[in-house]
Amino acid sequence: xxxxxxxxxxxxxxxxxxxxxxxxxxxxxxxxxxxxxxxxxxxxxxxxxxxxxxxxxxxxxxxxxxxxxxxxxxxxxxxxxxxxxxxxxxxxxxxxxxxxxxxxxxxxxxxxxxxxxxxxxxxxxxxxxxxxxxxxxxxxxxxxxxxxxxxxxxxxxxxxxxxxxxxx
Amino acid sequence: xxxxxxxxxxxxxxxxxxxxxxxxxxxxxxxxxxxxxxxxxxxxxxxxxxxxxxxxxxxxxxxxxxxxxxxxxxxxxxxxxxxxxxxxxxxxxxxxxxxxxxxxxxxxxxxxxxxxxxxxxxxxxxxxxxxxxxxxxxxxxxxxxxxxxxxxxxxxxxxxxxxxxxxxxxxxxxxxxxxxxxxxxxxxxxxx
Numbered sequence: 559x560x561x562x563x564x565x566x567x568x569x570x571x572x573x574x575x576x577x578x579x580x581x582x583x584x585x586x587x588x589x590x591x592x593x594x595x596x597x598x599x600x601x602x603x604x605x606x607x608x609x610x611x612x613x614x615x616x617x618x619x620x621x622x623x624x625x626x627x628x629x630x631x632x633x634x635x636x637x638x639x640x641x642x643x644x645x646x647x648x649x650x651x652x653x654x655x656x657x658x659x660x661x662x663x664x665x666x667x668x669x670x671x672x673x674x675x676x677x678x679x680x681x682x683x684x685x686x687x688x689x690x691x692x693x694x695x696x697x698x699x700x701x702x703x704x705x706x707x708x709x710x711x712x713x714x715x716x717x718x719x720x721x722x723x724x725x726x
Numbered sequence: 727x728x729x730x731x732x733x734x735x736x737x738x739x740x741x742x743x744x745x746x747x748x749x750x751x752x753x754x755x756x757x758x759x760x761x762x763x764x765x766x767x768x769x770x771x772x773x774x775x776x777x778x779x780x781x782x783x784x785x786x787x788x789x790x791x792x793x794x795x796x797x798x799x800x801x802x803x804x805x806x807x808x809x810x811x812x813x814x815x816x817x818x819x820x821x822x823x824x825x826x827x828x829x830x831x832x833x834x835x836x837x838x839x840x841x842x843x844x845x846x847x848x849x850x851x852x853x854x855x856x857x858x859x860x861x862x863x864x865x866x867x868x869x870x871x872x873x874x875x876x877x878x879x880x881x882x883x884x885x886x887x888x889x890x891x892x893x894x895x896x897x898x899x900x901x902x903x904x905x906x907x908x909x910x911x912x913x914x915x916x917x918x
Contacts, residue, residue, distance in 0.1 A: 565727070578800055579913050582823065583733060583888050583889065584892070586800075586892075587793070587797065587800075587889075587892065587893075587896070589793050590790060590793045590794055590796075590797070590802050590896060593786055593789055593790035593793065596786045597783065597786040597790055598891055600782045600783045600785070600786050601783060603799075604782045604783070604885055605782060606782070608768060615745040626871050628870070628871065628905060643760060675906055675910055678815050679817045679818075679819075679906050679909055679910060680816070680818035681903055682907070682909060682910040684744050684913065686910065687744040687745065687910070687911070688744075697745040697779055698779040698780060700745050700779075700911070701745060701776060701777060701779035701780045702779075702780045702783075703907065704910055704911055705777070705780050705783040705787075705907070707906055708797065708887050708902075708903040708904070708906040709783070711902045711903065711906055712899045712900060712902050712903040713899075714870050714902075715866055715867070715870050715895070715899035715902045716895060716896065716899045718870035718871070718873050719866060719873065719891075719892075719895030719896075719898070719899065720892075720895065721873075721887065722873050722874055722877060722878050722895075723891060723892070723895075724873075725874070725875075726874070726875050726878040726879075
């Protein structure tokens, strides 16, 4: 799949082509807007996905957006997931109520962590990181997962704030 | 060994990671490249060295954070620090709060604002301007699915224009990011 690099994800999901004033406002912070987009690429489609496939990244992002009822981003990440190789096999974990079938302990631990750090980061402790390590994640995996969760939550907040500006 | 700190404090803290920081002597070229854009005149913090485990993300994050907190014009730097503090109080990132409380005081010379936030937490009773910024930061952090006309009205009432509101949104959002790294990948300790 080719991800169009000229389309800004946040502008696109909010339909800002129909809101030129808000589009222009975002351009007043052009550097930040650009770095938000390159951060999206680094989190969802990095050059080296290593132990987190593009499909898994998209599925986890869709789950987080759904946890926050961010319809725009949830729809975006579901579409991204459909296009990623192996995406259909992960469609079930997008639903926040779901747990992986069978005995995939690694995926199960990842989902518990994603849900906790998205909705209630204040409750995270050292024990949560130890559980990830026990499920087979190495230090780099743990930092990658934390970075993906942190980025998607950033994007959810930016979209929520921009929506407030768009609709008022 | 010093005990971890689990209550908010304004004193300067040390941050100890749960995962191994990258060793600059054995770092890959990509990691060194990502580390280069942090201030080179002081020791690289363990926090940044932990994030260097994933250099591709760190390389974008550092300049993004700096632009959000320090860009020219728009919302005052102190105003952005209130957004950072609100997020850090909701997410209980004790280390983040301590750093940004100190920075707010340094910028605005108004320790009484920080004292009230530390004394009353999310129920802080602040002057109108700071109250509106703080409440917005709390609402956006805790309920991004429920931010709308009510919050917008209060930001307009204190006289914020669109760019200032945009800057506040970004300051709160980047701490939604930072808190989820700093509070989950390590914990604060008192300085030795």
